Amino acid sequence: MSGHSKWSTIKRKKGVNDAKRGKLFAKLIRGIEVAAKNGGIDPDNNASLYQAISKAKSNSVPNENIERALKRLGGDTDGDDYKEIFYEGYGPHGVAILVECLTDNRNRTSSDIKSTFSKFNGSTGTPGSVNYLFNRKAIFQFEDSNDELINLAIENNCLDILENNNYINLEFNPSDFKKIDKLFKENNITPINSEVAYIPDNSIMLDSKMFDKVSKLIEALEDLDDVQNVYSNFDIDDKLLDTALTI
Secondary structure (H helix, E strand, C coil): CCHHHHHHHHHHHHCCCHHHHHHHHHHHHHHHHHHHHHHCCCHHHCHHHHHHHHHHHHCCCCHHHHHHHHHHHCCCCCCCCCEEEEEEEECHHHCEEEEEEEECCHHHHHHHHHHHHHHCCCEECCCCCCHHHEEEEEEEEECCCCHHHHHHHHHCCCCEEEECCCCEEEEECHHHHHHHHHHHHHCCCCCCEEEEEEEECCCEEECHHHHHHHHHHHHHHHCCCCEEEEEECEEECHHHHHHHHHC
């Protein structure tokens, strides 16, 4: 199973301090603003904005913060010009890493990304060196499984159903994100996390020492202001996941 979902589980259950929560909220609001500037402020007619708002809500961004961001934009497209850029590289033990950024200064972002990879025993690669290992999928994560949830997923073209002791992960085509999200809401089923993410086709299994090195690089990348998301192809044993949740 992809480490992406396990990584999000670890972060969610361990929680974050106020400073990191504030930084996360700022990044999610930036994603909303960029999506709105590129496609309009109506999420019903802007799939990227709908996804950005859904992800923000999954991470407990207050509704008033989201509404304030959309009102601030209105029809105005002036302001900082953020561009979406991807960086690719490898971390310790050959783990592939795909870094999604929103930046108004490509040189600054490139320098920060490269120095962070280098500091934590990784290396950046050329465009295309890593992204072919990943596919975009709509992800819906739940703490508990039941027949209603499974049947609803299967009836609506679920690509994969992955379970362990901590959660169940449902994967759909990314273009179906809005439809599936609304379907769950109509049936009063609430995911603990929902997003469109890059999921690897194959994963590298890590032991505890290997995971410790890789996780330090991922955390450092996520802490950079211009980084929106970090995707990787590691996996860890469920027992190690349980241990990570108690640290």
